[in-house]
Amino acid sequence: MTDTVDDVELPYDEEAASQQEKIQALRERLDVLESQNEEMRDKLLDANAENNKYQQKLERLTHENKKLKQSPLFVATVQEITEDGVVIKQHGNNQEALTEVTDEMREDLEPDARVAVNNSLSVVKRLDNETDVRARVMQVDHSPEVTYGDIGGLEEQMQEVRETVEMPLESPEMFEQVGIQPPSGVLLYGPPGTGKTMLAKAVANQTDATFIKMAGSELVHKFIGEGAKLVRDLFEVARENEPAVLFIDEIDAIASKRTDSKTSGDAEVQRTMMQLLSEMDGFDERGDIRIIAATNRFDMLDEAILRPGRFDRLIEVPKPEQEGREIIFQIHTRDMNVADDVDFEQLAELADDASGADIKAICTEAGMFAIRDDRTEIRMGDFVEAWEKIQADASADGEASRAFA
Numbered sequence: 001m002t003d004t005v006d007d008v009e010l011p012y013d014e015e016a017a018s019q020q021e022k023i024q025a026l027r028e029r030l031d032v033l034e035s036q037n038e039e040m041r042d043k044l045l046d047a048n049a050e051n052n053k054y055q056q057k058l059e060r061l062t063h064e065n066k067k068l069k070q071s072p073l074f075v076a077t078v079q080e081i082t083e084d085g086v087v088i089k090q091h092g093n094n095q096e097a098l099t100e101v102t103d104e105m106r107e108d109l110e111p112d113a114r115v116a117v118n119n120s121l122s123v124v125k126r127l128d129n130e131t132d133v134r135a136r137v138m139q140v141d142h143s144p145e146v147t148y149g150d151i152g153g154l155e156e157q158m159q160e161v162r163e164t165v166e167m168p169l170e171s172p173e174m175f176e177q178v179g180i181q182p183p184s185g186v187l188l189y190g191p192p193g194t195g196k197t198m199l200a201k202a203v204a205n206q207t208d209a210t211f212i213k214m215a216g217s218e219l220v221h222k223f224i225g226e227g228a229k230l231v232r233d234l235f236e237v238a239r240e241n242e243p244a245v246l247f248i249d250e251i252d253a254i255a256s257k258r259t260d261s262k263t264s265g266d267a268e269v270q271r272t273m274m275q276l277l278s279e280m281d282g283f284d285e286r287g288d289i290r291i292i293a294a295t296n297r298f299d300m301l302d303e304a305i306l307r308p309g310r311f312d313r314l315i316e317v318p319k320p321e322q323e324g325r326e327i328i329f330q331i332h333t334r335d336m337n338v339a340d341d342v343d344f345e346q347l348a349e350l351a352d353d354a355s356g357a358d359i360k361a362i363c364t365e366a367g368m369f370a371i372r373d374d375r376t377e378i379r380m381g382d383f384v385e386a387w388e389k390i391q392a393d394a395s396a397d398g399e400a401s402r403a404f405a
């Protein structure tokens with residue numbers, strides 16, 4: 001392609017060929033070159049068309065990418081609809097702003113409506129009603145079914161939880177007479193699937209209290225700008241349902257050590273935590289509400305949350321010991337048709353690293369083995385195979401054991 005005219009090899013012998021032959025040879029060469037040129041032009045056209053296609057695809061993907069990278073929307077509440085626009089109040093920082101909206105959007109809005117706004121505070125869309133959001137992040141159970149008898153291997157922890165949560169709910173006068181404030185909240189910490197949620201449910205059951213659960217991660221990750229408000233709502237729902245046991249799972253998501261970064265996500269988490277601290281500090285007015293929080297990441301917690309008056313009982317909920325595992329096997333096989341050869345002591349030895357949730361999974365899986373084999377009685381071999389399967393699944397996917405929980 002870079003050949004110059006001087007470099008081109010001539011299609012005749014310069015010295016031997018006659019003038020006529022030279023012209024003839026050059027003509028033939030010209031024909032060949034012309035057809036090659038034609039061919040190249042066709043190819044170029046095809047390539048251009050292809051290029052256009054890719055260009056369009058690239059633009060589409062760039063657009064998608066931009067959309068995905070767009071900063072999240074913030075949540076606000078409509079305060080007032082005026083001639084000049086709509087007054088909104090942002091959740092989290094409570095800042096008010098006057099923003100213009102399209103006529104179409106204006107028709108859809110009313111005071112107290114929840115809206116999503118972008119960085120420049122323009123209303124992007126109207127959101128569902130608050131109750132829907134509450135329902136999605138809060139689980140309210142008026143009569144949880146778990147009892148202390150369903151929990152195995154956590155005698156000491158159960159005792160502590162009963163003292164700190166159950167007694168103040170059942171006999172508040174005892175604390176008054178003695179002249180001490182009942183402990184405000186307890187924090188349960190330990191590996192996943194060890195019975196932390198069960199403990200909280202069992203106390204609620206025992207005291208006829210409403211069990212209200214909220215997961216810290218949902219608070220901060222799903223509803224940007226609403227974390228603090230949802231914490232307020234959480235305590236409000238608890239007050240409406242007194243006596244209540246408020247269970248805050250994965251509290252590390254809202255109460256982890258402060259990081260240096262100043263991203264808005266962090267600021268949001270901080271605001272949510274501050275709101276939680278202030279609700280907890282308003283203990284006197286809290287009435288018959290007990291707080292139980294849980295975490296798998298004790299090391300991550302901010303010290304502010306551990307200060308006295310907040311969670312003043314820290315209770316470790318470890319994986320069960322041999323005896324505990326045996327009891328948990330017995331609990332989860334209560335309603336199962338277990339063969340005489342099943343030895344729980346041996347099973348507990350075998351599954352020496354299992355959590356309560358793992359043991360539940362072993363029992364369910366053992367039942368499945370029997371069904372696959374067309375039997376209604378579950379044998380020792382089924383349990384052993386089940387444990388092997390669960391271990392294999394767990395090493396393939398660290399979360400497998402929780403799937404049955």
Ligand SMILES: Nc1ncnc2c1ncn2[C@@H]1O[C@H](COP(=O)(O)OP(=O)(O)OP(=O)(O)O)[C@@H](O)[C@H]1O
Nearest residue numbers: 150151152192193194195196197198356357360405
């Ligand atoms: N000590 C236990 N005794 C009986 N069953 C248990 C025990 N621990 C766990 N389980 C079983 O595992 C399931 C999950 O337990 P639970 O939700 O209480 O764990 P958790 O500690 O709250 O876990 P996470 O940290 O993952 O939220 C329970 O529903 C129960 O079937």
